[in-house]
Amino acid sequence: MCGIIGCAGRSEDTLDVLLSGLEGLEYRGYDSAGVALANGSLDVCKKQGEIARLQQAVGGLRGPVGIGHTRWSTHGPPTDANAHPHTDCTGDVAVVHNGIIENYEELKTELRERGHEFTSDTDSEVVPHLVEERLAEGASFEDAFRAAVARLEGSYALAAVTADSEAILATRHDSPLVVGVGDDAAYLASDVPAFLEYTDRVVYLEDGEFARLESGSWTVTDAEGRLLDKSISRVEWDAEETAKSGYDHYMLKEIHEQPRALRKALRGRVDEMTGSVDVESLAGLSPSSVQFVACGTSYHAALYGAQLLREEGVPAQAFLASEYATAPAPVDDDALVVGVTQSGETADTLSALREAHRRDVETLAMTNVVGSTATRECDRTLLIRAGPEIGVAATKTFSSQVVACNLLASTVARGEDAREVVGALRDLPGQVQELLDDSRAEQVADRFVDGAGYFFIGRGYHHPVALEGALKLKEITYKHAEGFPAGELKHGPLALVTDETPVFALATGDDEQATKTVGNVKEVEARDAPVVAVTDGVSDVGRYADEVLRVPETHPRVAPVLANVQLQLVAYHVANRLGRSIDKPRNLAKSVTVE
Incomplete structure (x- = not known):
């Protein structure tokens, strides 16, 4: 939920980058949106409603660094006041936040007792006030930000700017953040499409890591401030894949992209002549039983996958991840827990997978996003290769998940009709195209x-x-x-x-x-x-x-x-x-x- 965008190093068009990034993130939330730009002072504009309302109101804000946010409401209704970024009493600190701060009421009470005034119903607003207090004590921006984060309980992706600094500070815990590495600028977002038109080089942040973005430079440190050597990955998607390409809606475009998505899901993984499936990440996999955990559309794919495996003789069940995380099913030592998640960031599914880890059970992420939290935390990954899906209602990812379930079943069970199944999978993209045409x-x-x-x-x-x-x-x-x-x-x-x-x-x-x-x-x-x-x-x-x-x-x-x-x-x-x-x-x- 919610989307974060940040940009450091493009002073002439920082606002354009932020607004473009928010449009690319609008599928993550569209109750309200806002931006904050720093240039010796802090300029903030935020509006209830879709991004178009913000674009009409924002004017010509300028600055070398800025952050933006599009909101899916959790604490408080969608209003101008509840929109992000949130600021402190002085108006010199701005923060955007994804997630839920569980101890915000306690923090809010403390801050009010010390004279702080709040203008929103959100849990997020406590963060800039915590930063403000440490700055007033003489701490540096980074030290003040770290001290504020240390007080938080819950899940968060945070980004902050101040009036007199040309840096963006950011951190995450149970909510995704990724750094974009440009030639002369650095970017920050909760999801890659936000800055994909500017760079395809990315650095994924892990829980507890802190990023500092400045003009043309970036660093990542751990909770103690030690510099980390983070690798840069390249994203295979291109900006055109995240555009509507002449369709009236992303959903219709993505329905029509299914033949291509299915071909990509199968490419290099099936051999019709031998009736075999060969997926490198599944090599040697032979579980005694399988438990799928998933939510929403992915749960329906999981139900299909579980039935598929049962009919192939492998005991399998599908669970709603939100239930599994608090009441996990019994599992044996040689079981496999499969997290089916389009984004690889679904909180309930990640909690279920972490519960499996606590019980020393092997885990597999069946997901669409390279470098997502699920891929980094699971023992194995089976990418569904659907390409970016912008429409909120999942379409092509479900079809690709069903194909991925077939690849998994064929790997662990190797049924007698494997050649027939592989032949049917080969014909599937063309049949979907035939259906779409008629x-x-x-x-x-x-x-x-x-x-x-x-x-x-x-x-x-x-x-x-x-x-x-x-x-x-x-x-x-x-x-x-x-x-x-x-x-x-x-x-x-x-x-x-x-x-x-x-x-x-x-x-x-x-x-x-x-x-x-x-x-x-x-x-x-x-x-x-x-x-x-x-x-x-x-x-x-x-x-x-x-x-x-x-x-x-x-x-x-x-x-x-x-x-x-x-x-x-x-x-x-x-x-x-x-x-x-x-x-x-x-x-x-x-x-x-x-x-």
């Missing part, structure tokens, strides 16, 4: 845009996709939607089915699961509910449907990806017809870095 999802959305509620049903591998289809619709249309195993609809939820509640039924192939799903569709049809069948046409489910969304025929393990793309398109077009904020749905943010 989909009737827009017409289906037009017909059912006024539905009172929406239900999604599927069996087996299609159950997680039913859940994901419902989540996608909820996220961006604000309509009520629920996903169920198809057989469960009659055990209660059927009471909600009417002629105004479209039911999306997922059925591919003609096995027992498809046959039983047809029976469930007949139950729905008998209650006069409209039915949309998502099918390859092998079963006769289309005979009982009001609308049909076709998917190409393929292996049962791969069909869920195709079905899911159709549901993504339906959700997008319904939201578009309703005029929703598709890329930035209300109350949501892309990377959830608070528990």
